[in-house]
Amino acid sequence: MKQMTSIRFWFIQTFMILAFIASLILFIGLQIYLYLFPDSGLTTTMTFWLWLYCFVIFTASGFYFSLRGSYLIKGRLTDILLFITTMRRGKFTDRMPTNEKDEIGLISEELNHLSEYLQEQVQSLQRLAEEKTELSKTAKSAAIMEERQRLARDLHDVVSQQLFALSMMSSASLRWFDQEPEKARKQLEQISEIAGKAQEEMRALLLHLRPVQLSxxxxxxxxxxxxxxxxxxxxxxxxxxxxxxxxxxxxxxxxxxxxxxxxxxxxxxxxxxxxxxxxxxxxxxxxxxxxxxxxxxxxxxxxxxxxxxxxxxxxxxxxxxxxxxxxxxxxxxxxxxxxxxxxxxxx
Incomplete structure (x- = not known):
C-alpha cells in the first residue's frame, strides 16, 4: 500500500495514462483517415498493427522516462527527508548540496538557512543558560551578603548595645552592692529587663534564620x-x-x-x-x-x-x-x- 502511494508510482501512473491517451488519439486519427480516404491503400489490419506498434513504443517510452524522472526526483526528496530527520534529532551542523537551481534546489537552500538559524538559536540558548547560571550565582551571593549585612547591623544596633549596657550596669551594681544596696537592687532589675529584651531579640533573629523550606x-x-x-x-x-x-x-x-x-x-x-x-x-x-x-x-x-x-x-x-x-x-x-x-x- 505504501508503494502504491509513492511519488514513483504516481509518475509511472501519469506517464502510462499519457501513453494510453496518445495511443487512443492515434487510433481515432487512423480510423478517421480510413473513413475519409478509403482508397489510400491502408487496410484495417494494417492500421491495427500500426496502432499496436505505436502503443508499445509509447508505453515503453513512458515507462522508461517515468522511472528515470521519478528516480531523480525521489532521490532528491529522500535527501531532503533525511536532512530534516537529522535536524529533528538536533544535528544542525550538516548541510545539503545545492547544485541544482530548480524548485527543489531552492528548498534545499532554505533548509540550509533554517539549519544555520537553528544552530545559532541553540548557541544563543546555551549562552543564555550560562548567563542565567552566572546571574543566579551573583544574585544568590548578593542576597547572602545583604542578609549578612542586615544581621550584622541588627546585632550591632540592638544586641551589642544591650550587652554593652548590661556590662556597664553590672559593673556599677557591683560597686553599689555594699554601700547602696537599694540602688544596686534597682540596677539589677534594669539589668534583668535589658537581658530579657536581648534574649527576645536573639530569639527573633534565630527565628528569622530558620530555613524557608517546610522539610x-x-x-x-x-x-x-x-x-x-x-x-x-x-x-x-x-x-x-x-x-x-x-x-x-x-x-x-x-x-x-x-x-x-x-x-x-x-x-x-x-x-x-x-x-x-x-x-x-x-x-x-x-x-x-x-x-x-x-x-x-x-x-x-x-x-x-x-x-x-x-x-x-x-x-x-x-x-x-x-x-x-x-x-x-x-x-x-x-x-x-x-x-x-x-x-x-x-x-
Missing part, C-alpha cells in the same frame, strides 16, 4: 510547629486557628510560611506584645492570613513603614498575586491582613 511538612503543620516552639521559648500567648489547605503550590506555601516567620520576628523584636492572634483559612478560592498583636504599635506613615521586614512581607505577598494591608495604632497594637489567590499544585 516535608504541610503549611499548617509548619505554622503550628512554629507557634508551639515560640510558646515554649517566649512569654507570648497565642490565639491561633490554622486550617489545612490541600494541594497548595510549593511557591505559595514557602512564601506564606516566610511571611508568618517575618511577622512573628517583628512582633518579638519591636512590639513588646504579650498576646498574638494568628488565623489562616481558605474561602472562595482565596487564602486569608491575619496576624495581630497587642503591642505598642507605631505610626505607619513614619519611616519605619519602609523597614526591611515589612517590605519583605509585602514583596513576598505580591510575588504570589496577593494583597497586603497593615494597620497599627500606638499603644493598641498592630495587625496585617493578607489575601492570596489559592495557587494549586499541578498534579
Amino acid at each position: 516535608g511538612e504541610s503549611l499548617c503543620e509548619g505554622i503550628v510547629k512554629l507557634i508551639q516552639e515560640l510558646k515554649h521559648k517566649t512569654t507570648l500567648t497565642f490565639e491561633a486557628s490554622v486550617d489545612e489547605i490541600d494541594h497548595l503550590s510549593k511557591a505559595a506555601e514557602e512564601h506564606i510560611f516566610r511571611i508568618v516567620q517575618e511577622a512573628l520576628s517583628n512582633i518579638l523584636r519591636h512590639a513588646d506584645a504579650t498576646r498574638v492572634k494568628l488565623f489562616l483559612s481558605e474561602e472562595n478560592g482565596y487564602i486569608h492570613l491575619y496576624i495581630g498583636d497587642n503591642g505598642k504599635g507605631f505610626d505607619i506613615h513614619e519611616e519605619r513603614m519602609t523597614s526591611y521586614g515589612l517590605k519583605t512581607m509585602r514583596e513576598r505577598c505580591e510575588q504570589i498575586g496577593g494583597t497586603y494591608n497593615i494597620r497599627s495604632k500606638e499603644n493598641e497594637g498592630t495587625y496585617i491582613e493578607i489575601r492570596i489567590p489559592a495557587m494549586r499544585r499541578e498534579t
